[in-house]
Amino acid sequence: MQTMTYREAIVAAQRDALSRNPDIIIMGEDIGAAGSPFKTTQGLFEEFGGDRVRDTPISENAFVGAALGMAITGYRPIVELMFSDFMGVCFDQIVNNIAKHRFMCGGSVEVPLVIRAMGGGGVRFGAQHSQTGETWLFPFPGLKVYCSATPSDAFHMLRSAVADKNPVVVLEHKGLMASSGEVDVNADSDSHVTGPEILREGEHVTIVASLGMVNRCLEAAEKLNEEGISAEVINIRVLRPLNTGPILESMKKTGSILVVEENHQCGGWGAEVISQMIAEGFDYIETPPRRVTLPDWPMPYSPPLEDAAIPSVDKVVETVRDMV
Amino acid sequence: MTDRDLIQSSITVKDLFGGKNALEIYRKMVLVREFEDRVHASFQAGLIQGSTHLCQGQEAVVVGAVAALNADDYLTYTYRGHGTCLARGMSAEAAFAEIFGRKTGVSGGLGGSMHLTDMDLGLLGSFAIVGAGIPVAVGAGISAQARKEGQVAMTFFGDGATNIGAFHESMNLAAAWQLPVIFICENNLYGEYSPILTTTPLEDLVVRSDAYAMDGYMIDGNDVNTVYETVKNCVDKARDKGGPAFIECKTYRQCGHSRSDPAKYRPEGELEQWLQKDPIEMFRKKIIDEQLASAGDMDEIRDEVKDEIEKAATGAADAPWPENTDLTKYTYVIRD
Numbered sequence: 001m002q003t004m005t006y007r008e009a010i011v012a013a014q015r016d017a018l019s020r021n022p023d024i025i026i027m028g029e030d031i032g033a034a035g036s037p038f039k040t041t042q043g044l045f046e047e048f049g050g051d052r053v054r055d056t057p058i059s060e061n062a063f064v065g066a067a068l069g070m071a072i073t074g075y076r077p078i079v080e081l082m083f084s085d086f087m088g089v090c091f092d093q094i095v096n097n098i099a100k101h102r103f104m105c106g107g108s109v110e111v112p113l114v115i116r117a118m119g120g121g122g123v124r125f126g127a128q129h130s131q132t133g134e135t136w137l138f139p140f141p142g143l144k145v146y147c148s149a150t151p152s153d154a155f156h157m158l159r160s161a162v163a164d165k166n167p168v169v170v171l172e173h174k175g176l177m178a179s180s181g182e183v184d185v186n187a188d189s190d191s192h193v194t195g196p197e198i199l200r201e202g203e204h205v206t207i208v209a210s211l212g213m214v215n216r217c218l219e220a221a222e223k224l225n226e227e228g229i230s231a232e233v234i235n236i237r238v239l240r241p242l243n244t245g246p247i248l249e250s251m252k253k254t255g256s257i258l259v260v261e262e263n264h265q266c267g268g269w270g271a272e273v274i275s276q277m278i279a280e281g282f283d284y285i286e287t288p289p290r291r292v293t294l295p296d297w298p299m300p301y302s303p304p305l306e307d308a309a310i311p312s313v314d315k316v317v318e319t320v321r322d323m324v
Numbered sequence: 325m326t327d328r329d330l331i332q333s334s335i336t337v338k339d340l341f342g343g344k345n346a347l348e349i350y351r352k353m354v355l356v357r358e359f360e361d362r363v364h365a366s367f368q369a370g371l372i373q374g375s376t377h378l379c380q381g382q383e384a385v386v387v388g389a390v391a392a393l394n395a396d397d398y399l400t401y402t403y404r405g406h407g408t409c410l411a412r413g414m415s416a417e418a419a420f421a422e423i424f425g426r427k428t429g430v431s432g433g434l435g436g437s438m439h440l441t442d443m444d445l446g447l448l449g450s451f452a453i454v455g456a457g458i459p460v461a462v463g464a465g466i467s468a469q470a471r472k473e474g475q476v477a478m479t480f481f482g483d484g485a486t487n488i489g490a491f492h493e494s495m496n497l498a499a500a501w502q503l504p505v506i507f508i509c510e511n512n513l514y515g516e517y518s519p520i521l522t523t524t525p526l527e528d529l530v531v532r533s534d535a536y537a538m539d540g541y542m543i544d545g546n547d548v549n550t551v552y553e554t555v556k557n558c559v560d561k562a563r564d565k566g567g568p569a570f571i572e573c574k575t576y577r578q579c580g581h582s583r584s585d586p587a588k589y590r591p592e593g594e595l596e597q598w599l600q601k602d603p604i605e606m607f608r609k610k611i612i613d614e615q616l617a618s619a620g621d622m623d624e625i626r627d628e629v630k631d632e633i634e635k636a637a638t639g640a641a642d643a644p645w646p647e648n649t650d651l652t653k654y655t656y657v658i659r660d
Contacts, residue, residue, distance in 0.1 A: 025466070025470065056497070057497055059493035059496060061459060061489055062459045062493035062497045063459075065456065065459025065460050065463065066459050066460070066462045066466055066494075066497065068459075069398075069448065069460040069462060069463020069464040069465070069477070070467050072443070072449075072460075072464075073398060073448070073463070073467035073468070074471070075466070092490075093456065093459065093490075097451065097453075097456055097460065102654065102655065102657070103655050104434060104435040104441070105431050105434075105435065105439075106430065106432035106433075106654060107434075108431065108443055109441075109443050110657050142656070164657075165657035165659075241656075
């Protein structure tokens with residue numbers, strides 16, 4: 001076990017990948033000598049050189065599309081998108097090309113590429129630099145979509161993604177960069193991407209969350225515990241392929257489910273999770289399923305307004321109180 | 325207008341290709357033409373649904389450019405890409421079968437007319453979104469540069485694609501990194517239904533390469549000699565770490581944009597004028613004039629190709645439909 005920050009875990013996974021496989025090339029904006037604005041490639045340029053750690057022009061369409069070209073001609077690119085919001089710039093390449101290429105080729109090609117995108121609010125970046133991007137990509141067959149909520153996730157999900165023969169988008173959260181935790185670098189990375197992880201066991205309510213919401217839900221569970229309410233907290237981890245089995249099992253036990261996500265309610269992944277719970281576990285549901293999400297407006301800049309927009313510990317506590 | 329002249333090759337067919345290769349070039353051009361004519365007829369006959377985008381009139385570009393490549397080079401192309409695939413050696417029957425949606429198609433019927441691919445031939449992808457295949461070729465160029473085995477990547481796109489962001493981003497990236505990527509612009513004068521001059525402030529798109537400090541050439545795209553000679557020079561230079569090139573091939577789409585477009589927007593006489601410069605007829609005349617083959621020899625080749633197309637199309641039409649099964653394994657690589 002090693003203690004490392006989320007940011008260090010991201011660097012460590014990439015260093016591991018670059019050391020193990022000469023076909024891996026990292027590309028992105030300011031990721032070379034600058035080490036990336038969020039310091040997520042720090043030291044890699046010095047260690048592996050500019051051919052393998054490449055600074056791109058500010059051209060997401062070109063370098064994300066190029067990643068597809070590299071992946072189908074023998075290399076394994078890891079692309080960094082400085083902000084998840086920039087997936088909007090290269091949405092065509094991700095959704096129309098990368099997700100569908102294998103299928104349109106009749107399964108005759110593998111597309112082993114990784115897109116890392118850093119998203120999420122709480123850091124005062126305003127409406128165009130605060131989105132998580134989770135709901136943008138999770139509907140599309142052909143992609144895998146991971147959300148890393150802990151340093152251990154950040155390390156192992158990225159390492160598993162790099163070894164995958166499919167295109168994987170690993171979503172990271174800017175607000176978690178400095179958070180630290182235990183990482184067992186010798187653990188089986190693939191076990192981190194099989195589906196949800198129960199982080200805290202409980203009896204009265206199942207709370208499902210992703211990315212930056214996971215820690216808030218754990219904190220809320222702690223507070224609820226003081227009131228005698230026992231909450232089970234689940235880190236969803238993988239949005240695609242979505243495995244709701246462990247969530248269903250949890251809900252069968254608790255009889256109620258709350259989904260907390262840093263996305264707008266309309267079209268959020270929580271709607272899909274709850275719809276599956278209703279379809280498969282209707283008889284176990286004791287209270288109406290609830291969701292805590294962003295409000296239905298873009299992220300405001302002003303600090304008090306941004307803080308009010310993002311699902312808070314108190315909001316989760318209040319919602320659970322209302323449910324049980 | 326630019327101050328650049330339209331490049332036309334002055335080399336003889338014999339000096340450029342040699343007699344035997346010239347007939348192979350001719351055969352491929354006829355193959356593309358006959359294939360596309362048959363696709364059109366098959367649509368009329370109800371064998372094809374959806375849409376098709378044909379390239380009659382542009383055979384010199386695809387055949388000439390592809391002839392300049394090695395077997396381990398890479399290509400990306402567009403929904404108007406049947407010709408590129410055939411020029412590269414794709415089986416006509418498997419191509420027809422794909423377009424007919426059959427199990428024996430190059431992609432088992434999952435791709436269709438706009439998505440003919442064959443990784444073994446370096447035919448990396450046929451992209452149905454205008455300009456979307458250009459960055460993918462740049463990526464293949466990055467692989468080629470990293471591998472250091474002298475490979476090049478070639479990307480085909482139309483005049484309309486030079487107005488989309490992916491094109492400009494790709495030109496910049498390829499030039500900035502001096503990648504071995506050959507950009508082949510098939511300027512057939514129409515971006516879908518619109519004349520290029522109504523959507524673009526330039527008649528000669530070659531000037532766009534100047535903005536990226538990239539070698540640019542504007543050539544007679546209906547003359548296969550010119551296409552081959554120009555592209556070969558660029559390919560050789562790229563192989564030798566000389567960086568990318570942009571080649572604007574002036575040509576003409578003899579048909580409409582897609583199967584539902586009768587191209588009534590064309591000015592009167594325009595088609596007829598371009599038919600006078602039909603690339604296959606021009607090349608045939610050169611071969612005969614240089615006495616590399618007789619008209620009879622050429623007719624024989626055409627008849628052989630017609631037979632080949634007949635056989636391929638009939639075989640494809642008789643092929644079974646794909647089974648309606650779980651398609652997950654085509655969507656994802658499933659681990660053992």
